[in-house]
Amino acid sequence: MAMKDWFRRKPASENVGTSKGGSRLIRYGDRSDLKPEVGFLDESTLSNTEERERVYSDLFGESDTVLHELLPLVPHIDVYRFPPNGKRDFFTFVTGGMSDLPMNSPSELGADYRRAELVFYSTEDRDDYPELLRRLAHFVHDNNTWLHWGHSMPNGQPPERLFDTKHLDSLFFMPSIVNPDSTLGDRLQIDSDPVHLIWCVPITTAECQLKLDNGTDALYDLFDVNKHPFVFTGDRQSYV
Template identity: 35%
Template sequence: MSNQEVSASGIPIYRHEAKEREIDFAAGDEQAIARITAHVEQHIGPVANVFHEIVSDLVHIDILFVPPTPQRNYHTLVTCGMSNRPMTVPEGAENFRFAELMLCLPPSWPMSEEAFRNEEHYWPVRMLKMLARLPHEYGTWLYHAHTIPNGDPAEPYARNTKLAGMLVELPTIVDDLHAFFTLNMEPDKDVHFFSLIPLYAEEMDLKLSKGTEALRVKLDQAGVNEVVQLDRKNVAKKKLFGLF
């Protein structure tokens, strides 16, 4: 369950409260995995590996991995399994009950099993799994323009970055957004693919105080998208002498 507040800009703030329960073991849906994998390969590129989940609670979340290409020079990670259950959406948003998430990493990012033993390399995968499970665990939803801090208060994901939250956005790395964004799985089940944009705590505060559009303008001006930049400019911080 979640408690709702409202920010200075009128944006709803949800604070999720954990509840004690037994683990609800979940298995993967082979047909859904095949459909989502084919969709990713059609619009992004060949899936070279799948980071499988061994024990799953509520939904079985795998991560599809598409390596860099000359055209898309970054690693692409896409969740597969978040859409196995519907999210709890507000009235009027029933068409957005099913979603998957995507994040990209620079080509130099270590992607081996050995590298993932280091949290500084593994945190994007951990974060994708956590956010894909969050709506089902707390009876909520993720949608365009939602921000999710890493804790309350927000803390950096790892020691190698000060990034501390995510903005849910429409993908920017695909050639045909309309075709990629929606995958019709069944007559009454459309799965929507959202990108995640890593944010600093101050940028999430800017959104809450000034609104989503104010943050989006600054991110666009700085060329920020779903490709992780560990030490990029913080667009919510002023430079010396009060200049942006």
Template identity: 30%
Template sequence: MASDDPKRSAELVSLSGSPIYRHGNPKPWAAPQGEEFIQQISAHIERHLGPIETVFHEIASDLVHIDVHVVKPSPAFPYVRFITSGMSDLPMTVPEGAEVPRYAELMMTLPADWKTDQASFEDESWYWPIRLIKGLARLPHKHATWLGFGHTVPNGDPAEPYAPNTALCGALVLPPVSVPPAFRSLDIPGVKTVSFYAVVPLHAKEMEFKLRAGVNRLLERFDRKGVDDRVDPQRADATLKRFGLW
């Protein structure tokens, strides 16, 4: 799995100049930290996004206990939202001297008809967003690394689609745009500030384009195609025209 890792030397450098890293062996299993600030995170979600319908509590945890909060669609915002809590229990390992968030949580925004019942989650076609954000939320702590703006993580090497109902096979980390600006960070006075990032699933060619041209060029393509942090599992590749590359 490739991502930006400040603790290791780059094996490759992309054409955009960004380093490409491969994670080594993960840390051994360790008991998770207590969910000391879950109430603050829950209140923050409800204050800015709406009532939490349910929380999928993790049964078996490693290093951090990752739960997923579900906010159902509303007339004002007809999408389902999944938001993690627990990733921010531990600081990420950020580069020395870097002014980037050390504490983070992740979210995904899905279509209004996305199924969230336990029976449907037996089908990977409905469960894959939960699996994705939980895996990404634990990744920085298992590999002594960090996730932040513009980081991409493929689903395996080579990358494979997350589920049979989508060709999306990688993840891009971005500040969320389909939220009130005040939701993007939570200040816990005297303790820490938690940043909330959106996880935007990518096509394989979009990951290649980002490595070749950089994240800002990819975001330009997204703007042209109307792609943002609202996930459409069937959306077209934003780097492609009808015939060939842009």
């Protein structure tokens, strides 16, 4: 399935109460256009959730909202919103549950590439952002594939614009440059596999092609020259 089909729908959400920690729980709307695996993971994953939330609290502060997936999809994906606080003046959106199942990464790459969660930093709060992360987390498992640092992905073929932008229609995945977020793999493991954080960065088609033609270092260099901010502030011109 093309990514544009995942991002085109914006199912309605419904406030269904609060979690034990006081965070708002939101139920997603209809997903009849998708065919994810339906069922329940083993109850042992509950311990993953508890440990993940403990580590998240240490890294990001206190979450004020959990976008909670109530349909029995495998894996179960929540998206946590961490608002600005005394140490961070931006919103942090992080998936929880993508790492409950190992991704279908090449076996020769080893444990460092099997489990991950997604993060997105923004100056504002929009429903589009956690929805993007949730769909990406399901896309990986529903398509028996994997994501990691250095990967890129157009938003469909031909690429369609992300959010309300005019130029950003693709995604680049890289390690977080925010501390202490970048230490997640040292703090959180599942079945001895480190859980790494993948930062989702909106880019343009030209930037995506530059990376494909010249490698990830070329895109990193371009970000460096243009002082690319780690916090998403909305649309921008292409650096290429």
